[in-house]
Amino acid sequence: MKRILFLAILFFNFTLVFADEPPSWQPYKKVSDNSEFFAWVNYADNDTIKDPWERKWQLSVFKKDSTLLWKRDFKPTGYNDGYLTNNGKNFVIIEFWYYPKGNAVSIFNENSNDFFIKGEEFKIPDMFLKETVSHKLWKENYEVKDNQIFIETLDKTKWKIDIDKKTLEKENSINFYLLIISWLIVILIVSFILIKRKK
Numbered sequence: 001m002k003r004i005l006f007l008a009i010l011f012f013n014f015t016l017v018f019a020d021e022p023p024s025w026q027p028y029k030k031v032s033d034n035s036e037f038f039a040w041v042n043y044a045d046n047d048t049i050k051d052p053w054e055r056k057w058q059l060s061v062f063k064k065d066s067t068l069l070w071k072r073d074f075k076p077t078g079y080n081d082g083y084l085t086n087n088g089k090n091f092v093i094i095e096f097w098y099y100p101k102g103n104a105v106s107i108f109n110e111n112s113n114d115f116f117i118k119g120e121e122f123k124i125p126d127m128f129l130k131e132t133v134s135h136k137l138w139k140e141n142y143e144v145k146d147n148q149i150f151i152e153t154l155d156k157t158k159w160k161i162d163i164d165k166k167t168l169e170k171e172n173s174i175n176f177y178l179l180i181i182s183w184l185i186v187i188l189i190v191s192f193i194l195i196k197r198k199k
Contacts, residue, residue, distance in 0.1 A: 023078025025052035030082045030091075033144075036064050037088035041076050053078060059108065061088055070110035083144050090163050092149065095119075098129055098138035105149065107163055115166040128155040 027042040044058035059074035061084065069088055083092040093106040100120040107115040119138060130137040140152040149161040150171070158171035 028080040032084045034086045097135040
């Protein structure tokens, strides 16, 4: 009986870890790392009859003294995500879930001169994508620094995105597959030498 109870608790915890958290669809605020700017993602209408995802939304960026710098129509993901750069000029969304044809990285700015990077552009082999209940995860970690985004994907590839130049480039030149193949070759050579010595 105790064993069944233990397995039930274990399964419940496992399910919670991998269950997909639903979007909240709540207005939210994001402050830049240097605290000089903040952004509000909020409703742009008063139509409370509509569902949140059907309503109009707006992205507004302010100086820390609440002076409005720029605003624009915005379509949020429903999650409270986003990163405001330290110059207040760009609002970055790095998607949690992976969709090959969907935007993995979205960079919005005042002039609507936006930059989007599809999931497939990161060239992550399917075997490295982590499955959840209904989605796939694609990144290990990321950092936004000095108008550049650094992302490590689950296949251990490191990428650099230049926000100003609107470029995506691979940081590390050693392919993960080449690393595995190299190790396999080393193991085979060592095994061959050991077998030779035994004979």
